[in-house]
Amino acid sequence: MKFAPLFALVLAACGTDLGGPCSAADPCDSGSVCDLTNPEGAICVDAKGDDDGDGILNERDFCQHQMGGAYDEDQDGFGDDCDACPIAPPPAAPDTDGDDVDSPCDPDPFTPGDRIVVFTGFNEPTLPSTWKATTAWTFQGGEAKVTPATATGLETLSAPLPLVSTNIALLTRYRVDRVDPAATESAASVIGIDRRPAGTTIVSCGGSRVAAMDRLLLDTGVGGSQDAMDQLFDPAGLYRVAIKLEGAQAQCAMISDRETGAAQAASNGEAMSEAGLTARGATIRFTYLLAVQRGPVGTN
Ligand SMILES: [Ca+2]
Ligand SMILES: [Ca+2]
Ligand SMILES: [Ca+2]
Numbered sequence: 001m002k003f004a005p006l007f008a009l010v011l012a013a014c015g016t017d018l019g020g021p022c023s024a025a026d027p028c029d030s031g032s033v034c035d036l037t038n039p040e041g042a043i044c045v046d047a048k049g050d051d052d053g054d055g056i057l058n059e060r061d062f063c064q065h066q067m068g069g070a071y072d073e074d075q076d077g078f079g080d081d082c083d084a085c086p087i088a089p090p091p092a093a094p095d096t097d098g099d100d101v102d103s104p105c106d107p108d109p110f111t112p113g114d115r116i117v118v119f120t121g122f123n124e125p126t127l128p129s130t131w132k133a134t135t136a137w138t139f140q141g142g143e144a145k146v147t148p149a150t151a152t153g154l155e156t157l158s159a160p161l162p163l164v165s166t167n168i169a170l171l172t173r174y175r176v177d178r179v180d181p182a183a184t185e186s187a188a189s190v191i192g193i194d195r196r197p198a199g200t201t202i203v204s205c206g207g208s209r210v211a212a213m214d215r216l217l218l219d220t221g222v223g224g225s226q227d228a229m230d231q232l233f234d235p236a237g238l239y240r241v242a243i244k245l246e247g248a249q250a251q252c253a254m255i256s257d258r259e260t261g262a263a264q265a266a267s268n269g270e271a272m273s274e275a276g277l278t279a280r281g282a283t284i285r286f287t288y289l290l291a292v293q294r295g296p297v298g299t300n
């Protein structure tokens with residue numbers, strides 16, 4: 001799908017009649033809103049209607065043609081549930097491989113078959129029932145905030161993944177409220193978990209501070225790698241972290257306001273069954289969790 005540049009649902013006077021074409025620049029008449037997600041092209045629809053019957057009125061529905069659509073993390077007019085990349089507006093060259101996942105969400109922009117399997121902007125006060133989190137997590141204002149119960153304990157949140165795949169990308173973004181001065185290590189990470197009777201494998205990627213030294217840390221359970229960085233716990237900073245697993249290789253990347261980091265290492269090649277977030281020794285506010293997987297043949 002190719003999307004025109006967009007803004008949020010437009011509620012403006014004068015312009016276009018019900019059923020007529022519209023755009024962010026050419027909004028609808030009073031009482032109607034522009035349905036930007038119409039596959040046939042954006043048209044004005046009744047603001048108080050519910051075209052897809054999901055209980056969300058058109059004026060608040062960012063996915064007018066499928067269930068859900070109450071939230072729009074990146075405010076591009078496409079709801080999180082129907083956005084080809086819910087963390088960034090449509091790029092100039094979207095979806096080069098035609099799998100309905102746009103850059104920068106697509107970990108393999110030239111290999112089709114990727115799917116967004118988990119996304120949350122933490123807009124609900126509780127997690128879905130199949131997710132797990134330690135009691136240190138709270139959800140408010142589009143953020144998952146974690147205040148570790150002790151200076152050394154690891155606090156974890158995790159979501160089940162629907163596919164068994166060794167091709168997976170996990171992304172998050174966070175702010176740091178406070179570093180616990182009693183902590184020997186402070187850390188915030190995105191993780192993949194392979195939980196089996198024979199043992200649990202966790203791969204993690206994120207910022208770590210030990211003895212005033214900051215680094216991006218990749219830990220695959222069977223190996224690891226790191227990249228020294230300057231300032232990973234700045235309360236004014238915004239940190240984006242991604243981990244990509246492909247077969248027996250793991251890559252970890254960090255983009256902050258002022259610097260970037262990267263690390264890679266061998267993994268054991270296990271297929272992840274859960275995606276999650278962790279924090280230790282610092283109060284962290286995560287703004288989203290995104291998982292993109294490439295499934296086995298026949299699942300796409
Ligand atoms: Ca609706
Ligand atoms: Ca909807
Ligand atoms: Ca969106």
Ligand SMILES: [Ca+2]
Pocket residue numbers: 095096097098099100101102103106108109
């Ligand atoms: Ca794609």
